[in-house]
Amino acid sequence: xxxxxxxxxxxxxxxxxxxxxxxxxxxxxxxxxADFDLVHPTLDLGQPSWEKAERLLLEQAADIALSKAGxxxxxxxxxxxxxxxxxxxxxxxxxxxxxxxxxxxxxxxSTAMESLALASLMVASGAAELVAAGTCSHNCTAExxxxxxxxxxxxxxxxxxxxxxxxGVALIGAGGEGPAVTxxxxxxxxxxxxxxxxxMGGAMAPAAVDTIQAHFEDTGRQPExxxxxxxxxxxxxxxxIAAELLRRSGIPIDNTRFVDCGLMIYDTSKQKVQxxxxxxGCSAVVTYGHLLKKMAQGELRRVLVVATxxxxxxxxxxxxxxxxxxxxxxxxxxxP
Amino acid sequence: xxxxxxxxxxxxxxxxxxxxxxxxxxxxxxxxxADFDLVHPTLDLGQPSWEKAERLLLEQAADIALSKAGxxxxxxxxxxxxxxxxxxxxxxxxxxxxxxxxxxxxxxxSTAMESLALASLMVASGAAELVAAGTCSHNCTAExxxxxxxxxxxxxxxxxxxxxxxxGVALIGAGGEGPAVTxxxxxxxxxxxxxxxxxMGGAMAPAAVDTIQAHFEDTGRQPExxxxxxxxxxxxxxxxIAAELLRRSGIPIDNTRFVDCGLMIYDTSKQKVQxxxxxxGCSAVVTYGHLLKKMAQGELRRVLVVATxxxxxxxxxxxxxxxxxxxxxxxxxxxP
Numbered sequence: 028x029x030x031x032x033x034x035x036x037x038x039x040x041x042x043x044x045x046x047x048x049x050x051x052x053x054x055x056x057x058x059x060x061a062d063f064d065l066v067h068p069t070l071d072l073g074q075p076s077w078e079k080a081e082r083l084l085l086e087q088a089a090d091i092a093l094s095k096a097g098x099x100x101x102x103x104x105x106x107x108x109x110x111x112x113x114x115x116x117x118x119x120x121x122x123x124x125x126x127x128x129x130x131x132x133x134x135x136x137s138t139a140m141e142s143l144a145l146a147s148l149m150v151a152s153g154a155a156e157l158v159a160a161g162t163c164s165h166n167c168t169a170e171x172x173x174x175x176x177x178x179x180x181x182x183x184x185x186x187x188x189x190x191x192x193x194x195g196v197a198l199i200g201a202g203g204e205g206p207a208v209t210x211x212x213x214x215x216x217x218x219x220x221x222x223x224x225x226x227m228g229g230a231m232a233p234a235a236v237d238t239i240q241a242h243f244e245d246t247g248r249q250p251e252x253x254x255x256x257x258x259x260x261x262x263x264x265x266x267x268i269a270a271e272l273l274r275r276s277g278i279p280i281d282n283t284r285f286v287d288c289g290l291m292i293y294d295t296s297k298q299k300v301q302x303x304x305x306x307x308g309c310s311a312v313v314t315y316g317h318l319l320k321k322m323a324q325g326e327l328r329r330v331l332v333v334a335t336x337x338x339x340x341x342x343x344x345x346x347x348x349x350x351x352x353x354x355x356x357x358x359x360x361x362x363p
Numbered sequence: 364x365x366x367x368x369x370x371x372x373x374x375x376x377x378x379x380x381x382x383x384x385x386x387x388x389x390x391x392x393x394x395x396x397a398d399f400d401l402v403h404p405t406l407d408l409g410q411p412s413w414e415k416a417e418r419l420l421l422e423q424a425a426d427i428a429l430s431k432a433g434x435x436x437x438x439x440x441x442x443x444x445x446x447x448x449x450x451x452x453x454x455x456x457x458x459x460x461x462x463x464x465x466x467x468x469x470x471x472x473s474t475a476m477e478s479l480a481l482a483s484l485m486v487a488s489g490a491a492e493l494v495a496a497g498t499c500s501h502n503c504t505a506e507x508x509x510x511x512x513x514x515x516x517x518x519x520x521x522x523x524x525x526x527x528x529x530x531g532v533a534l535i536g537a538g539g540e541g542p543a544v545t546x547x548x549x550x551x552x553x554x555x556x557x558x559x560x561x562x563m564g565g566a567m568a569p570a571a572v573d574t575i576q577a578h579f580e581d582t583g584r585q586p587e588x589x590x591x592x593x594x595x596x597x598x599x600x601x602x603x604i605a606a607e608l609l610r611r612s613g614i615p616i617d618n619t620r621f622v623d624c625g626l627m628i629y630d631t632s633k634q635k636v637q638x639x640x641x642x643x644g645c646s647a648v649v650t651y652g653h654l655l656k657k658m659a660q661g662e663l664r665r666v667l668v669v670a671t672x673x674x675x676x677x678x679x680x681x682x683x684x685x686x687x688x689x690x691x692x693x694x695x696x697x698x699p
Contacts, residue, residue: 028489033464035490076682113449114676115469123687128369128549130477131469133451141466152488153364154371213464340450346412351459
């Protein structure tokens with residue numbers, strides 16, 4: 028395997044054989060609705076708790092991915108997954124249903140690309156033939172866990188982000204049809220001292236920039252090599268900060284090429300989502316739903332997804348800590 | 364890479380270049396005290412919160428490992444870590460201090476071997492030259508998060524386990540001196556319906572058995588190929604159950620060879636630890652402190668560590684769920 032300081036370049040790149048995306052009503056009312064496999068009309072999915080609903084999102088996304096690939100569960104060797112809930116119970120309970128060997132991972136909203144990077148490494152190294160990478164989040168499980176009981180209906184500042192209700196699962200295989208995962212860059216913790224949990228985009232922007240810089244250094248690529256560079260969930264506050272920091276670092280990326288999953292998933296001018304989307308499900312459903320579709324249609328050929336994570340907990344915040352942030356980047360390329 | 368259904372066999376096995384272990388006062392009063400690098404006389408380590416103390420354990424273990432290997436931090440390429448705290452903040456804040464690219468993982472007490480398996484895969488596949496795998500736990504952070512405020516001094520049933528205050532970090536390198544990581548077997552979720560969070564050993568025993576069986580099937584090995592097979596933290600209730608289940612499955616392992624990290628770390632006849640130890644730090648410090656020392660002294664040549672994890676959360680328990688369990692096994696061998 029070719030490697031840079033923090034990057035893996037896969038000479039025989041693993042393939043995204045298929046993907047499944049499942050979302051809730053707000054995402055179904057957003058501009059990318061048509062790109063998702065399943066849109067639930069209600070937040071509870073008919074389940075008795077938000078947590079059970081979140082788990083179901085992930086289970087359904089895995090089922091859809093397998094069914095689109097025409098594969099049965101027994102072909103799947105590993106599931107790499109994570110989410111925002113304490114002890115990542117959504118992924119774990121979904122892993123119980125999926126029934127294959129399971130590696131739980133956590134990088135807050137960056138988990139989507141952390142799991143894809145690890146699953147790709149497993150396949151590229153010959154450690155597995157077929158691995159599922161999947162993450163999920165649910166607006167109401169995140170609200171009650173990180174902020175206030177959902178029944179409060181508490182107000183939020185405009186810098187806050189709206190946790191996506193959704194799950195995305197990608198099946199990574201050693202060969203077959205589909206776009207290839209050609210490289211991954213693993214992020215380090217960047218913490219510039221931001222302490223406001225209602226401004227996670229601002230806190231995470233420097234982590235995204237750090238990883239994007241490392242990706243270009245390690246791979247010898249430049250922004251123009253990508254049709255699209257999509258940050259995870261920096262949203263309306265963080266994304267312009269990242270763009271400005273990149274400009275100042277001598278890596279200007281033009282606006283048409285530099286986008287954000289948290290801004291794409293909602294119409295922030297009409298939907299009440301404050302600065303935009305976030306959550307482990309956000310970059311997962313945007314990447315596996317929207318971006319892969321654009322690649323299949325020939326509109327995009329090479330995409331870099333830079334999923335960002337704010338690695339705080341309510342307790343670390345209460346103890347006066349700042350927000351450690353991370354970003355993991357994965358390069359996905361259409362094949363001729 | 365050679366692989367079985369759920370196992371990786373490393374033909375050019377990565378090497379444990381060095382390890383660091385740091386523990387608290389209870390572990391320092393136990394039978395393995397002399398095997399740990401640093402024993403803290405108090406639980407708070409002079410820190411203002413249990414969480415900050417837990418983080419410090421991990422930071423110190425990493426420092427000790429690097430210093431024993433005679434390496435500076437800049438030689439380290441990745442840190443793979445996790446712990447029991449919500450959003451694994453102990454590992455994340457330690458990763459901020461360590462300053463290298465970071466992959467957060469979670470498998471409850473199995474995280475110790477999950478991180479070692481992944482770090483070994485990264486090195487064995489050529490994705491990295493030197494990776495740190497580390498986990499930690501603290502009795503008081505776990506108590507207050509999973510059970511009751513530590514000030515309550517609430518009573519516990521004898522089936523309960525006592526979370527180890529400790530951190531273990533191993534440096535995995537592509538070559539150099541030290542024992543080798545020759546194989547890893549990734550566990551699937553096993554949940555036989557146990558709902559009692561004060562009997563995690565009983566809940567986890569079938570997961571340990573499932574992974575041990577898979578390990579022998581995948582590798583063609585048998586119990587006699589190992590000098591020691593150490594389960595993570597099944598303790599006094601779970602370990603005999605695992606032994607009995609293995610016997611009934613036609614894989615009897617004699618008592619002298621089949622041990623448990625949660626039983627080794629304390630003197631359960633004298634120390635008030637109920638059924639024995641648990642926590643992400645338990646199998647980490649027993650493996651990286653005690654077992655590696657025995658290997659260096661020539662008393663053990665081939666060891667299989669089967670770290671078990673009870674993947675519940677207080678919320679999943681409150682919602683009436685049973686406890687999904689997992690076990691990951693790593694084979695460590697002394698080299699001539």
